[in-house]
Amino acid sequence: MLIMVLKNRKHLFNLFGSSIVILWLVLIGVLVRNVNSRGGSDNPNAIEGKISAIASPQRDWMEIYLKGQKVGYSMTQINPLGENYLIREEILLTLNLMGQPTSIYMVTRSVVDKRFFLRKFNFSMKSGVVSYKISGTVDDNVMQLEIGEGKAKRAEQLRLSDPPMIGAGLAPFFKGRHIEVGQSFKFPIFDPSTMALKELVVKVADRETLVIRRLEYSTFRLEAQMLGQPMTFWVDESGTVLKEKSVMGLTLIKSSAAMAPRDIEGGGGSDFYEMAAINVKGRLREPAKLIYLSLKVEGIAEEHFDTTILDKGRQRFRSGMIEVVQEKIPIMAGYTIPFEDRSGKMKLFLKPEFNIESDNEAITGKARDIAGNIRDPSFVARKMMTWVYKNVEKRPVISVPSALEVLKNRVGDCNEHAALLTALLRASGIPARVCVGIVYARGRFYYHAWTEGFLGRWISMDAALNQMPTDATHIKLVEGGLDRQVDILGLIGKLQLKVVDYRYD
Structure with missing residues (x-):
């Protein structure tokens, strides 16, 4: 019984640790005044x-x-x-x-x-x-x-x-x-x-x-x-x-x-995680098993938030309704790693960027260790996600997430898990990007970060929860670096959600 309680507590932390996303957005958005x-x-x-x-x-x-x-x-x-x-x-x-x-x-x-x-x-x-x-x-x-x-x-x-x-x-x-x-x-x-x-x-x-x-x-x-x-x-x-x-x-x-x-x-005082949570009308049981979710969304002002992100990939957004269909991992990715970017469309998702230090020797070395001689991108991506899940201690961390620092310290919340996994994927030649959005837990939605890797199509993977693809309660609001992620500030305290429909596998 004690083991089960501890496992449940750890699982809840993996989710609640996600709302640290909003905390550091508030810190850099207000106190450092990135506006x-x-x-x-x-x-x-x-x-x-x-x-x-x-x-x-x-x-x-x-x-x-x-x-x-x-x-x-x-x-x-x-x-x-x-x-x-x-x-x-x-x-x-x-x-x-x-x-x-x-x-x-x-x-x-x-x-x-x-x-x-x-x-x-x-x-x-x-x-x-x-x-x-x-x-x-x-x-x-x-x-x-x-x-x-x-x-x-x-x-x-x-x-x-x-x-x-x-x-x-x-x-x-x-x-x-x-x-x-x-x-x-x-x-x-x-x-x-x-x-x-x-x-x-x-x-x-x-x-x-x-x-x-x-x-x-x-x-x-x-x-x-x-x-x-x-x-x-x-x-x-x-x-x-x-x-x-x-x-x-x-x-x-x-x-x-x-x-x-x-x-x-x-x-x-008040727990910051609960302060950042989003109430939702309707309850979802066993959210990790959801493959489809439909929500009514209110509180999005298009002049302050780009809603096109809600209508991409596995998400559809029409007339205030968002639908999420869990994607299928292709049987064949259509390439072996490293990905050959002949068109240049994947350039941004293969090169290093601010705090995604995919060209650093420590990152590239760890990517080689995890991948070994395997060249199948789907298999390598899952190995890397599992390695990050098992080797990074899940603890609230308030900082600017850096893949290199996470590899060094082996501690962090969803931001750190997402940054390190994204860097490892890029270092191995798999296009990858960081996503920030919301995820459901214990009757509410919490802000969260995860990764998407290109495996013939963009596939969601959450190294904090060990999910690939992620469940349908992962709703992407922003993709890209920290300069893009601050767009979420326009939604704080305004989002209103109502469950319309859902399905299980």
């Missing part, structure tokens, strides 16, 4: 205006709350540095993940010019045994990057369409600036966790009296949209940000060096 507003700006050159010089070092502390409970703090310090500014942002969060307090510590150090355009930066994130580091310099819209550390450090180059800013520079940008109701500001923000350049349009909406700890402040209320999610900032007349409010009730409030780090009790 994307698809609306226009009445004044696209707003950030070129006159900025009052910051002549002396300044430091601002914020307390971070999630659903009214204090879960961490942030500190932003700016120092004049010749013709530039040196900015340091520090963020500490402690959250309840499946009843376990989990801490995340992030530090961004950046040098920006007087207009707050980025010149160089260093970003690090650490949670438990997992860490992530990236640094870069900008010259003529070209960013030279170094990712990782030690022998695993690798260099990449990123071409940018515009001179970038970094999220840590947003709050200092408003210091000393005269703002008026009706103004708008457009920020080309670079996010070091996804290596993507996104655009944020902030509008000065109104004047408002803000009360913090019984003290009244005369403020400007600034509003922005992040993939359909509202963001609100309250800024006083000196340009100091007093409060920020964003996704899932995440709120930052102005504080002090003495108060900000105190009484952080997020580890004992």
Whole structure:
């Protein structure tokens, strides 16, 4: 009986660990501020205006709350540095993940010019045994990057369409600036966790009296949209940000060096996994055996989410209804590995990319060890999925998923399983890509990540659950790297699902 209980608990973790997808999207989407507003700006050159010089070092502390409970703090310090500014942002969060307090510590150090355009930066994130580091310099819209550390450090180059800013520079940008109701500001923000350049349009909406700890402040209320999610900032007349409010009730409030780090009790509060879950009308029994599922879907705003992904491959989307039919693995894949990409259509799915380090010697070596002399892609893909399932410890990890780091640490949730399996498949010559969507467990849907490999057709495979193909409750919302996966932010708290029909094998 005890063995059965433990097995069931492990299986549930494999599913609930999936909603960590949303947690790191919130972290990089709000705190590091990777944002994307698809609306226009009445004044696209707003950030070129006159900025009052910051002549002396300044430091601002914020307390971070999630659903009214204090879960961490942030500190932003700016120092004049010749013709530039040196900015340091520090963020500490402690959250309840499946009843376990989990801490995340992030530090961004950046040098920006007087207009707050980025010149160089260093970003690090650490949670438990997992860490992530990236640094870069900008010259003529070209960013030279170094990712990782030690022998695993690798260099990449990123071409940018515009001179970038970094999220840590947003709050200092408003210091000393005269703002008026009706103004708008457009920020080309670079996010070091996804290596993507996104655009944020902030509008000065109104004047408002803000009360913090019984003290009244005369403020400007600034509003922005992040993939359909509202963001609100309250800024006083000196340009100091007093409060920020964003996704899932995440709120930052102005504080002090003495108060900000105190009484952080997020580890004992609401379980983040349950907060990220999606309620569904109707119940599904034995979801792992489902080969067909039909759902009514509400809450998708097409201006903030590309619904074409819902109508591809094994999924069909019509008039608010989505159908998923579990795909069949072809008897013959039509090729032996490595895949010969004569048309070039599979180029993106065979080459290494950000944090899918399929050309790294450690990854290629492990892929050879697993595949041996086998050249059948379906057989190799299943061996690799099974190897990842058996060899990566299933534990909540809050970081930017890197295949190389997962192979080294052998620990992670669905993100890490998907990244490593995708890298191993590519290293062996099987086209592969990461998918993010939702999966059903215990009466609700949870955000989840898995892999698709091309075996004559695209076949889903979930290394966290050891499924190939995956059950019909795996509903794909996004495919691709982290810069694409942030599109899911537009769905948080909005999706409504109802079971219409389902079938078993």
